[in-house]
Amino acid sequence: MQAAAGEQLNPEGTRNRFIAVLASLRSSLHTGGIIFKTSLEERLIYRGDFFFATFIRFLPIITQVFLWYQVYAVGTDHEIAGLNGYTYQDMVAYYLLVMVARAFSSMPGLASGISAEIRDGSINKYLTQPLDMVGYLFWRRLAHKIVYYLTAILPFAVVFYLCRSFFPDVPRAEVWAAFLLSLVFGFLIGFLLESLIGLIGFWFLEVSSLLFIYMMFNYFLSGHMIPLDWLPFWITSWVHYLPFKYLAYFPVAIYLGKIPDENLWWELGVQFTWVVGLLIANRLAMKRGLKRYGAYGG
Numbered sequence: 001m002q003a004a005a006g007e008q009l010n011p012e013g014t015r016n017r018f019i020a021v022l023a024s025l026r027s028s029l030h031t032g033g034i035i036f037k038t039s040l041e042e043r044l045i046y047r048g049d050f051f052f053a054t055f056i057r058f059l060p061i062i063t064q065v066f067l068w069y070q071v072y073a074v075g076t077d078h079e080i081a082g083l084n085g086y087t088y089q090d091m092v093a094y095y096l097l098v099m100v101a102r103a104f105s106s107m108p109g110l111a112s113g114i115s116a117e118i119r120d121g122s123i124n125k126y127l128t129q130p131l132d133m134v135g136y137l138f139w140r141r142l143a144h145k146i147v148y149y150l151t152a153i154l155p156f157a158v159v160f161y162l163c164r165s166f167f168p169d170v171p172r173a174e175v176w177a178a179f180l181l182s183l184v185f186g187f188l189i190g191f192l193l194e195s196l197i198g199l200i201g202f203w204f205l206e207v208s209s210l211l212f213i214y215m216m217f218n219y220f221l222s223g224h225m226i227p228l229d230w231l232p233f234w235i236t237s238w239v240h241y242l243p244f245k246y247l248a249y250f251p252v253a254i255y256l257g258k259i260p261d262e263n264l265w266w267e268l269g270v271q272f273t274w275v276v277g278l279l280i281a282n283r284l285a286m287k288r289g290l291k292r293y294g295a296y297g298g
Helices: 002-008 011-058 060-073 088-105 110-120 133-162 173-202 208-221 233-239 249-255 261-292
Strands: none
Touching (some): 011 133, 133 173, 133 261, 173 249, 173 261, 249 261
């Protein structure tokens, strides 16, 4: 017992453990930096595709502008009135900002790609090297998003300039900071949700049906389809406890001033809690999944 107590009080041992943790963290960041740089160079090859695809994605907003004009004009003799706390200008701005938020949080192909690698044995390449699969995919996806926004900034600027009359006054610096932080957290939640679904492939080799259900709920409960304020109370009373709203609705609501100032940073704290919780869930799924993995395929 004395030896154990002496070991616990040994400052040298604590210092060595701290140095080991720092060395491991530095090594992980170095590896991640290499993956990020390589993926960045790879993605820059497709910058033209990103540029034109962004312009095309904005085309549906034209139909949204005319659709919501007609919705708001019904029974008002073509005077634009408020509806459920949103004016006509708010609704157009809402859908434009949703496109920005979804560009951060959407992760096409991530879950299906992880599941396919588990199914065909391609995951073996991560197990035979000192490389974390989820970390590797994170750095690649981060590079993809950065290249996308670097090449799409001009189309975004043009569309938002043409639609500038639909937006409210420029938010305060605090609101801007909260808006940008919510986009970053939305990216992390979107990545971790999809990677978690992909890791279910350790238990179910085919997750396409589960992914379809997830995408259906995601489209509706994230606020991509309509603002969550428009849903009945019996739905919103539990929707706000789910992570979906942080993928689209929450960042937009911050910018449009729909989140009261006294709740703003509390909501950001809840969003960050979801990031931590989903990260832990991913680690647990990976650890337990590898115990049942048969290393089939390639």
